[in-house]
Amino acid sequence: MEIIVVNEQKNKTFNFIINWGVISLIILFIIAIIVLFIYGIINFARGRVDYKRLNQLTKENTIIQRDIEYLESEIKSLNILIDSLAQRDTALNHFSKLMPIKDFINEMIIEKAKGRIETDNKLSENLDKLLTRVEQQYSNNKAMVDYLNKKERLKDVIPSIPPVNGWFMRGFGYAPDPFTGTVKMHEGVDIAAPLGSPIIAPADGVVKKIQDTRDFGTVIEISHSEGIETVYAHCQNPAVRQGQSIKRGDVIAYVGTSGKTTGPHLHYEIRIDGIPVNPFDYIIPRGIVANE
Template sequence: MDIIIINERKNKTLNLIVNWSIVLLMFIMIIAILVFFVSGIINFTRTRIDYQRVHQLSRENTIVKGEIEYMESEISKLQNLIESLNKNDTLLKYFSGLAPIDTVVKKHQIELIIQDTTEPNYELSNTLDELLLRVERQYASNKQILEYINKKENLKNSIPSIAPVNGWYIRGFGYYPDPFTNTVRMHEGLDIAAPIGTPIIAPADGIVKAINNTKHLGILIEIKHNQDFSTIYGHCQNPRVRPGQEVKRGDTIAYVGITGKTTGPHLHYEIRISGIPVNPLGYIIIRRASNE
């Protein structure tokens, strides 16, 4: 192909002869160079992105490994704590008289094994679930012991076990001649002589059931201690409690008086189990009254 270039100012013509094969070769080379540079840029970009991803994953992996190590350390501490609690639980149940921990359950609790973290398919969540289950079992067991101890403590505090007044035993539980009729009658309590105004205390925890002014026992106070035990106090004066009031062992409920039919100031004290009178002397463990 011929190319003619005309210069009008100088009235000259320039003839160029262009070979098509050379033009095609140059075009191909230009395209190849462009493809090379574009490929280089793309590869560089991909390499940079891959490096960033690898770096990020490496950082995340380091963080995850640290968290796993920390969790495993905490799990180990929890296991040691639970094992210690299990031993204490067994001792408490033994001394409180409760049934021992079921052998299968105890074995299942003690034989918790953490899987090796070097294995790629270990499941830490299973260990945490197992620990949670053990904690729940231990909590239930300790709660059972606590409820039992509280129940025993409440039961102990609700059984009359001390003399309600300081004084002298003048008439016991059983058949005695009535000082007013001279006939033998059942005396359903214990008479304790004391000066007028001597404090009368509750011998156990309970709730004041009633306060009445009766013909024979005068001002009478009844305390309900639990489902079985109740106590009655006769010939009182100046009650310090009211019906429905909760009282604790040792609380002053009234004072010794001479209300009702009586030959002198004293307290008539009864203990009833399911409504049946029993001998109060059998329940006075701490003896405040005196025979002297």
């Protein structure tokens, strides 16, 4: 190819001969520049998209990490509660058949501790369920402990041992009065014993009253909890004072002959909410021999 350039001012012409090979190289060079430019634009745009995605993933990862740290903290607190419940559960197993706590939550705790949780939402949901079950078990165990503690306290306040060693003379219920022969209600039991024999408290309580009466002589009343009271009549030499707290087995007085009596003995009553009941329904009659 020949190119002629005319310069009119100098009346000169310039002839250029261009080879088709050179033209092809120039065209290819231009095309290459255009392709590189387009490729650069595409990579730049793609880089911006990747950067935004990376930034978003970083934020999401930060949130997930924060949630995991929170849940790990919750699990640590839960483990402390579980250990406490396990100790309580061990004690309760002697009295009840409650399902051991760690049997139903250990596997879930291990799964959570190792991070084998499919999603953050599922972890939170499972943890909430676990907390609910543990709180329910804690409530059940606490109720059982309260019940057992109450039973333990009742063991201390129920008059279950004889107040004196002696001989059974007269029972609870209607019987002839030894002085008048009139049939009347005998609201306790009479236990004969040598004069001066120690009278002991059959249960824990507080001395409610000490008084001298015409028929029953020196009378001591002891108030136990749960509405239980015990009464001791024909006593001598009281060893306690009104308002004093006493324990089962403490000496409260001695067998005497005060009041109207045919001989040294103890008149013993048990009252529930103020109503006399048969003492032999409550005490173990060791040390008391039936009068033959």
